[in-house]
Amino acid sequence: MAYTARVLLDSVSPAGVRLTTLEVTFPRFVLSEFNTHRVFSRNSASSRAIPTTKLIERLENDPVIPLEWGRNKPGMSASEVLTAEEEAEAKRIWLSARDAAVAHAKKLLELKVHKQELNRVLEPFLWHTVIVTSTEWENFFTLRCAPNAQPEIRAAAVKMREAYGASKPAPIAYDAWHLPLVQDDERSLDIEVQKKISAARCARVSYLTHEGTREIGKDIELHDRLKIDRHLSPFEHVATPAHDVAFHANFRGWVQMRAEVEAATWPSVAARL
Secondary structure (H helix, E strand, C coil): CCCEEEEEEEEECCCCCEEEEEEEEEEHHHHHHHCCCCCCEEEECCCCCCCHHHHHHHHHHCCCCCCCCECCCCCCCCCCECCHHHHHHHHHHHHHHHHHHHHHHHHHHHCCCCHHHHHHHHHHHCEEEEEEEECCCHHHHHHHCCCCCCHHHHHHHHHHHHHHHHCCCEECCCCCCECCCCCHHHCCCCHHHHHHHHHHHHHHCCCCCCCCCCCHHHHHHHHHHHHHHCCCHHHHCCEEECCCCCEECCEECEEEHHHHHHHHHCHHHHCCC
16 A cells, blocks of 8 residues: 545535545554544544454555654654664664564464454554545645644645645535445435445445445445444535535535434434534
């Protein structure tokens, strides 16, 4: 894997508000910095859901290695880097830590420790993929593309800014829906079915199932399970234009499917929002 960002869907409402969904891959160890931006709706590929053997294979073949080896100093960012010789030694030590993490993971696997705990040992060396949807990007690009941002989050943010800048949003009418990961040959399906499969695929961070196939039946099953279990963040990526440009939850000028689900599930709570 590598630092990547691609636009999954780019829409603009009749009021002129742009809503964009991107798929982004970056090192797992900067996820916390990405998650501080509360105007984003996001879902991540979960290390709890991926078999440990697959993660070990990824770490052995393509581990995350820091982009830059800064020299230690007071403060949050480095102003100078290690020498070439020091950098080579730092990389060797980093990969040695990777090897130790893999060795310990294999021992825990032999003990039949569940992957939701076991896989955490591997996270510092993993690539991470996120689906993110927002109407507000300027603050993120300003902060995370800045020279003093951590190099790994900056690399991802620059890719995101480039993808966003190169994309042209498609007009979406009132009562139509922004539906990430719905494929072209599925656009003739009933709109309620499209909404369900879009939310499910955003939860899975892929239009494919974990078995590598595209199955609408499994998408609908996942949607229903998410709704019953109250895992509602995937429903935020699916949205319809509002008749104003005010904020509705964390989107400006768009109303999320999540609001529709919450209104149907908890009408007394929704009435107070």
